[in-house]
Amino acid sequence: MLHIKEYFTEGLIQMAILLSLCGVRVDVGLEAFMPPSWCELILGPTSALTHTQILNLRNRYSLHPKTVDLDQFFTARRLLGWVRSLDRIQVPQAELETWLVQQEAGPLSGRFPDQNSLMDRTPGQVERVQSEPTMEQGEVLDGLEDGEQRTDVDRSDESSDMLPENQPLGLDLELQWQDLMDILEPENTDVEMMTCSNRSPDSRRPATAPGDGSEAPPPCSSTRPGTEPLTGTFWQQDLFGTANQLEQEPVLLPLTPSDELDEDGSVINTGFTLGNSRLDSWTIPSNYTDLLDENPTKDTDEGMNGGDNLAAFSMNLLTRDISPFSSDSPSYDLKTPSVSQATRGNDLDQDFGQTTSSSFVLAEEDADGFPSHISDLLKDLNILEDIQLLAGELEEGFSPELEARSEEEEQLHCDGVHQGADRRGNWMEDQEQRSRLGDVQAEAEAEVETDSDSGLSLDFIHSPSSSSSIVSEGSADDSSSSCASAVGNVFSDKVDSSDEDDSAGSHLEVEVTIKQEEVEEDMGAVGGHGAPRFPANHEDSKLFPGFSWLEHIGHDHTYNNPPLSSLSSPAPGTMSPIQTESSVRAGRARPCRCSSSSLAPETKTWSRDKERARALRIPFSYQLIVNLPVEEFNHLLSSGQLSQQQLTLIRDIRRRGKNKIAAQNCRKRKLDVLLALEEDLKALRLQRSELLQEKRNSLRRLQDMKSRFGRLHQEIFSQLADDNGRPLDATEYTLRFGPDDTVTVASVRASQSSKKHRGVKKRRS
């Protein structure tokens, strides 16, 4: 295996060096195998965090995806911007690594828990996953069998405990006592039943024990302890373990680039040149992660041996490593506008596109693993173009709208995380449908048009009084290039072209550009016309993929908070350009979704307020008014030079909006409580019926015992006689059982008097 790694690594290093010589920055994630000087040579001094580092960090800190701090979400955007411009800005390593670790933990375990587990398993992992559950089942079965055996042992013990009581009986009473024991037998059975029922939880314990016992997966399962299937934990652990192993075995190889690789390098450059027009399509790693992972899955099914095995393994590793970035990529472009981007314009896009695409190509190399395969693959430009086309299609299907839709579907279909596979399926279906339709932009425009009805700010933007809300054209134009290019990075060229068309067609959409991302204090750049098409809520949902899942962790019943989507997306026209950072933060801090059913009445009711607001020429959007933090809101009101009527109406709108959300939450909570109570009621009724049945059985057995004991009592006393030979009266005498298993006949009066004496003594004492 080691020599394969060496071979594999050598080819990658050579390729990376060649690419770096050609001016293409690459990140092959092989720093573990290279001396630091090589890293500097190939990747440059400001190279990004590599996937091995990420894996290391994740293993080292064992961060849990649930330990999400909202502040980190806020900083995450800025950090992500740094990540996106890694070749431009020096990122504090520790901070970035911490964020990346958390960022990776989220999407992996939180949002699509099954997705990665389905996609990224290496064959060995799959085998392990397939075998280990059986082991666990075996353990469970063993545990159950143990429990049963123990129960049997207990039963035998109980019966053996009972036997000595029978032995000392007198021979004359042997038959009678045997009958008595027969009478008492049901009681023993009850005892057994009770012991069984009491022991049943214990017998179940072995079934759960593997989850936390010694055979349980090691505490590496920091991803999602308790909720994640063990299999997922196993494969993750294995994957990271493999990565660590790779890291712990640095292989230093001589730098001997071959002619073959030279050719490959030229081919790659040619591929870049040819695919430059679609460079943005390479920036959808999540999609091509899905794409690439199909092969490993197939390979896994076919049984991996030899070189294919290695190929699938490395491909899994690489695609998995890329996935944290990939999942963020659609949102990335929106926050990409940084200072450097604002100044450099399209340069950065191409740089980034090249970098990403080179990474992608290298991932393909890794997948093949051997230089000969690399050359064969890379020489075939058709394959490259196919990959580009496919990535482009996937990219088109990966629009924020689909993201939002999938979010909605996610909320509709599930509250938990078990829907990962289905979600992935829906996602892929959506993407396929989108690629069949082929024009997501048209749909986005349709949606914009649909929602633009409810626009408030759009109207006021046109109004002369809303001068403060109008973005200066100069800034918009200045930012348009960078933002549009940034958007173009991730969203296909169609987006760009359509945006350009739109910008050429009308300036209105430029004016109503949502400037949520532009005001990012650290990024400093402003967006262009691309922004309205890809609102920030999608970015948020994309940036924090696990967030929708995480928001349910604390049983936060904020079901219908003012939707981020509505905060910006549904009606770009309604969105006032006046967007402060805290407003964005507020919307981000309270992730929310509005069900589609609630949107229509909302727009209707909003139309009422809209009319009033239009009459009073209020220059703010509804979402802005409602979702802005109070400080920002007050600041907005104070700086707006608004009349008293306007202030009152704005406050009313805010109050109504907040109360509307509160009412929705309240109703949802009430419904949940009602459903929970119904479940409890059902369970209690079942328990009651069981207890009643048990009581009836017990009473029946007690009556039977009483009758049999009475008959036995009569029979015994019929055979007993006093000193005079007269039969004893069963009402005057009773049987007394001594501690030494002796049985004596005592008078009832004497026993009553002794009891009285004992009672008197007790009272006196």
Added chain:
DNA sequence: CTCCTATGTCATGAC
């Protein structure tokens, strides 16, 4: 027309 459901809105209390 009535009933039911969903939703928005208001009033009120708690924090």
Added chain:
DNA sequence: GAGTCATGACATAGG
């Protein structure tokens, strides 16, 4: 005291 949230009560629209 203001702001926010939760919730009951009422109004309204639509099926």
